[in-house]
Amino acid sequence: EVQLLESGGGLVQPGGSLRLSCAASGFTFSSYAMSWVRQAPGKGLEWVSVISGSGGSTYYADSVKGRFTISRDNSKNTLYLQMNSLRAEDTAVYYCAKGRTLAPPYPLDAFDIWGQGTMVTVSS
Amino acid sequence: DIVMTQSPDSLAVSLGERATINCKSSQSVLYSSNNENYLGWYQQKPGQPPKLLIYWASTRESGVPDRFSGSGSGTDFTLTISSLQAEDVAVYYCQQYYSSPPTFGQGTRLEIK
Numbered sequence: 609e610v611q612l613l614e615s616g617g618g619l620v621q622p623g624g625s626l627r628l629s630c631a632a633s634g635f636t637f638s639s640y641a642m643s644w645v646r647q648a649p650g651k652g653l654e655w656v657s658v659i660s661g662s663g664g665s666t667y668y669a670d671s672v673k674g675r676f677t678i679s680r681d682n683s684k685n686t687l688y689l690q691m692n693s694l695r696a697e698d699t700a701v702y703y704c705a706k707g708r709t710l711a712p713p714y715p716l717d718a719f720d721i722w723g724q725g726t727m728v729t730v731s732s
Numbered sequence: 733d734i735v736m737t738q739s740p741d742s743l744a745v746s747l748g749e750r751a752t753i754n755c756k757s758s759q760s761v762l763y764s765s766n767n768e769n770y771l772g773w774y775q776q777k778p779g780q781p782p783k784l785l786i787y788w789a790s791t792r793e794s795g796v797p798d799r800f801s802g803s804g805s806g807t808d809f810t811l812t813i814s815s816l817q818a819e820d821v822a823v824y825y826c827q828q829y830y831s832s833p834p835t836f837g838q839g840t841r842l843e844i845k
Binding site: 653725 | 770772774776780781782783784787793825827829830831832833834835836837838839
């Protein structure tokens, strides 16, 4: 069964850091681009970042550029999101999501598998 | 950034009736080299992650009931539920993946009348 399981969320003070993880199973992890998408309480979906299957290409939303870093360890089938200089407006459920296309030429894609999400709360 | 605008924001439809949700992009998401529209539709039920329903604007994801269909090209797209079932109550989002950043519409809340 194809599955994504996020972890690492929690309560953090403004200016603090947090690292999210997403453990993947049931598919050839290294062959797919992976993204992080967040959803603030009661709000819509906001794409955060994407990384290609090899890890060689990354893209970020302007709202997190310079503060967040996406990475992956294909030997561990795990995706990461390092979040620094956190702000109140980063409070959200963070989902990891799998790109639909096998070995795409370009990492942007529809998202066919989503994790259950992990909640990040930035508050003093 | 490409702005995705959905209409209406909310919709109430009777069971068994047709539901139609529109999505308009601020620029074309049709890629001329492969003639594909880089547009997806998602369903999100309360407390759950989104679920992919449609990709390439009109291709139904495996396992999605055939009462769900997508249409449109360029900048104007539609998600149609041909005969509304109780389990279809959800928020629906369109998403473009034509250019970075991929962007979502604001969502359309679908309820039973």
